Amino acid sequence: MVLKIEELHLHYVTMRGMLKAVDGISLEIGSGEALGLVGESGCGKTSMSLGITRLLPSNVSEYKGSIELEGRELMKLSKEEFRSDINWKKISMVFQGAMNSLNPVIRVGIQVAEPLVVHEKMRKQEAKERVLEIFERVGLPPETFDRYAHELSGGMKQRVVIAMALLLNPPLIILDEPTSALDVSIQAQVMNLLKQLKKERNMAMIFITHDIALSSDISDKMAVMYGGRIVEFGTSEQVINDPRHPYTQKLLASTPLLRSYNEPEFIPGAPPDLVSPPTGCNYHPRCHMVMDVCSRKDPPTAYPEEGQRVECWLYGEENE
Ligand SMILES: Nc1ncnc2c1ncn2[C@@H]1O[C@H](COP(=O)(O)OP(=O)(O)O)[C@@H](O)[C@H]1O
Ligand SMILES: [Mg+2]
Numbered sequence: 001m002v003l004k005i006e007e008l009h010l011h012y013v014t015m016r017g018m019l020k021a022v023d024g025i026s027l028e029i030g031s032g033e034a035l036g037l038v039g040e041s042g043c044g045k046t047s048m049s050l051g052i053t054r055l056l057p058s059n060v061s062e063y064k065g066s067i068e069l070e071g072r073e074l075m076k077l078s079k080e081e082f083r084s085d086i087n088w089k090k091i092s093m094v095f096q097g098a099m100n101s102l103n104p105v106i107r108v109g110i111q112v113a114e115p116l117v118v119h120e121k122m123r124k125q126e127a128k129e130r131v132l133e134i135f136e137r138v139g140l141p142p143e144t145f146d147r148y149a150h151e152l153s154g155g156m157k158q159r160v161v162i163a164m165a166l167l168l169n170p171p172l173i174i175l176d177e178p179t180s181a182l183d184v185s186i187q188a189q190v191m192n193l194l195k196q197l198k199k200e201r202n203m204a205m206i207f208i209t210h211d212i213a214l215s216s217d218i219s220d221k222m223a224v225m226y227g228g229r230i231v232e233f234g235t236s237e238q239v240i241n242d243p244r245h246p247y248t249q250k251l252l253a254s255t256p257l258l259r260s261y262n263e264p265e266f267i268p269g270a271p272p273d274l275v276s277p278p279t280g281c282n283y284h285p286r287c288h289m290v291m292d293v294c295s296r297k298d299p300p301t302a303y304p305e306e307g308q309r310v311e312c313w314l315y316g317e318e319n320e
Contacts, residue, residue: 001068002171002204003029003052008065010044010051016275018061021047023228023274025065029221031171032202036219036236038212038251042271044228045208046096049174052206053093054082070171088115092165096176096208099157102149108157109135109145112164120168134163137200138193155186159193166197174206179214187214194218213255216240224248227272227282234308244302244310246289281313289314 010022021044029035037045050056052067054074067074069090074082095101103111109131116127132142138159149157158178165173175194179187195218198205209215215222215236222239224232224247232245243249253265269286272278278285284294294313302315 001028002031002033002070003027004066004068005052006066006068008048008051008067009062010047010056010060011062012047012057013059013061014275019274020228020277021274022051025225025228025230027223027230027233029172029204029206032198032204033220034198034205034207034218036212036215036222037206037208037225038210038215038222039225040267040271041210042274043225044274045225046176047228048225049093049176049206049208052174053087053091054079055093084119088119088170089168090170091172091174092168092170093174094161094165094176094178097181098161099154099181102157102160104149106148107146108149108152108160109147112160112167115164115167130167131163134166135159137166137197138163153186154182155189158182158186158190162190162193162197166201166203169201170203172204172206174208176208177210178207180209180211191217211255212240212251224251227277228274229282229311231283231312232308232310234305238305238308242305242308244304244308244315245283245312246287246314247283250288281311
């Protein structure tokens with residue numbers, strides 16, 4: 001097991017009150033496995049990754065749970081230990097929109113080499129060689145080293161930030177919507193690159209997207225997030241071919257690529273307000289299978305099949 005998360009919570013202080021962006025999340029990722037994390041915008045995907053990498057915004061009010069990386073409890077590490085032992089070396093992250101926040105006045109090669117020189121105390125020439133190696137791996141020609149961000153296409157900039165994340169060969173890499181800002185054809189190239197890297201490096205990844213079809217293309221397992229919780233977890237086959245949670249079913253029906261014979265469906269209603277979420281199951285106001293109990297009590301966790309986990313009253317033993 002590379003990563004094991006239990007009951008992770010991350011709440012923010014806001015003007016309107018406490019916002020539960022991550023509200024008790026548990027998941028596991030095996031070595032070399034890709035986990036697709038899917039869900040509508042605002043469901044807490046980015047917050048969860050900030051929690052895993054401990055890159056917390058200043059208004060976080062609650063941060064608790066267990067995060068075990070290769071058997072080591074990360075929550076017990078001090079800030080300094082986390083920074084020196086974990087960030088980049090053990091877990092690296094490609095941020096949502098990172099390719100657009102490359103420094104415009106520093107050559108991209110220098111930006112990529114920086115962690116090697118600063119954290120690893122590597123000599124500049126050695127760092128440059130290492131960066132050129134990684135550039136080759138991600139399909140960037142050596143000239144890219146001396147380019148500025150504005151001289152590169154979107155696809156190339158995305159390759160640069162992926163190269164940065166791979167630099168210290170971490171066992172886990174988190175990619176937050178890495179292809180959302182790219183044209184479809186470039187998106188396919190970056191997806192192919194990620195699949196290839198995953199195979200070559202036996203690297204575990206969390207691939208975050210709002211696009212369930214895109215996610216199924218690369219993921220071994222999938223986690224469906226709704227309102228700060230993971231409502232369904234399973235292998236990609238289970239989630240795609242045998243979705244259990246009504247939300248997962250609607251999410252799939254709203255994806256034209258996967259259900260090509262039918263018109264894509266629209267999920268009625270809006271995502272929950274995470275400051276004052278609905279009682280009982282978060283999803284009940286939008287659910288097409290809603291029952292009386294759903295608004296009264298939190299849903300139970302059920303395991304319909306080996307490897308499959310769902311939070312829903314439809315599968316609860318105590319189904320009333
Ligand atoms: N720093 C913050 N302070 C307050 N609320 C935040 C902050 N960051 C995100 N949120 C809120 O937390 C919820 C989850 O956001 P986010 O993690 O960005 O979701 P996603 O990545 O799935 O779109 C949203 O309601 C968002 O508005
Ligand atoms: Mg996000």
